[in-house]
Amino acid sequence: MIPKSRVALACALLSLAAPLAACGSAADTGSDAPGIAVFLSTSANSYEQAQADGVKAAAKKLGGGKVQVFDGGFDSTKQIGQIQDAVTSGRFKAFVIEPIDGAAVAAPLSRAADQDIAVVCITSACGPDTTKIDLQFPGQAGVVGSDYQKTAAAMAQHAVDACADVDPCKVFYLNGDSTFPSDRLAKDAFAAAMKAAPANVDYVGSQDGKYDTATGRSVMESELQRNADIAVLVSLADQQTLGAAQAIDGAGRTGKIKIISFGGSKQAVEKVASGEWLGAQLTMPFSIGQTGAEIAIKTAQGKAPEHKAVDATTLAPVEGGLLTANDASGFEAQWTS
Structure with a gap:
């Protein structure tokens, strides 16, 4: 995800003009029957577009009807x-939603389920406890999501492993956006893991990179002024990691700071393959969208999906989801930063 852009602003203006206006395409899968609504946090970047493409692929394969994409513009109320x-509208038999605020959307989604709409949440959970990848409101058809606390804890352990031969080993965490519930959970989980780390690990703190290359660069430049001898950078998003890497290069620290990023974008995979970055914690947006849509479509068709709750980490072809140089050469990314 990335911050609001001109595209998101355009979507907001369109929503004022018509209640069901949406930035994105309505894909015709050969049926005039009620179709699938895809609610994204934003449609202005490759990650979310890959999720929508996964939904469209499933709809085409399973006869799910037309797919319409709605851009939330990072605005939960919208x-x-x-x-x-x-x-x-009565135009949809299935909802696939990437929630901006999982707790806030639970009630309206439950009302949708009451109208026999199959509702599946993707990327993160919907309901009072977004740390749990399970069904949390009446009638929910499924969830394909990431446990951000678990992901952050895993990345913290990768940082500890990277610190094995360094004492002291300064670790800096570049968070995404602390206004997002999932990112607050990740930040807190990372800090807790660092508190329990071996004595040689010196956690110097975290700042938000806002899913933005320029912000990531600026934040890292400032942090390197405070802690020039950082040994490990862990970042929650590839977009901001790219900016942080630029700051590291500008400070003459390339190759001296081990970089671990969350995302698995095309750019990140290339950096890992070249050895510039230590690792990339993978996320598979096309597979997430496709799997979520398969659950929703089968449920709407009266069929039983194989699974209703899927940990998105299991969709990655690498055990544990961490891509290293050993695996990168044969891995095909599903999105670009």
């Missing part, structure tokens, strides 16, 4: 309004 309007 996303809730889109859900309500989509329910009222």
Whole structure:
């Protein structure tokens, strides 16, 4: 995900003009029957577009009907309004939603389920406890999500491993956006893991990179002024990691700071393959969208999906989800930063 852009602004203007206006395409899968509504946090970047493409692929394969994509513009209130309007329209038999605020959307999604709409949440959970990848509101058809606390703890352990031969080993965490519930959970989980780390690990703190290359660069430049001898950088998003790497290069520290990033974008995979970055914790947006849509479509068709709750980490072809140079040469990324 990335911050609001001109595309998101355009979507907001369109939503004022018509309740069901959406930035994105309505893919015709050969059926005039009620179709699938895809609610994204934003549609202005490759990650979310890959999720939508996965939904469209599943709809085409399973006869799921037309797919319409709604851009939430990182605005939970707007996303809730889109859900309500989509329910009222009667045009959809299935919802696939990437929630901006998982707790806030649970009630309107439950009302959608009451109208026999198959609802599947993707990327993160919907409900009162976004740390649990399970069904949390009445009638929910499924969830394909990441446990951000678990992901952050795993990345913290990778940082500890990277510190094995360094004493002291300064670790800096570049968070995503602390206004997002998932990112707050990740930041807190990372800090807790660092607190329990061996004595040689010196956790110097965290700042938000805002899923933005320029912000990531600026934050890292400032951090290197405070802690020029950082040994490990862990970042929650490839977009901001690319900026942080630019700052590291500008400071003459390339090759001296081990970089671990969350995302698995094309750029990240190339950096890992070349040895510039130590590792990339993978996320598979096309597979997430496709799997979520398969659950929703099968449920709407009265069929039983193989699984209703799927840990998105298991969709990665690498055990544990961490891509290293040993695996990168044969890995094909599903999105670009």
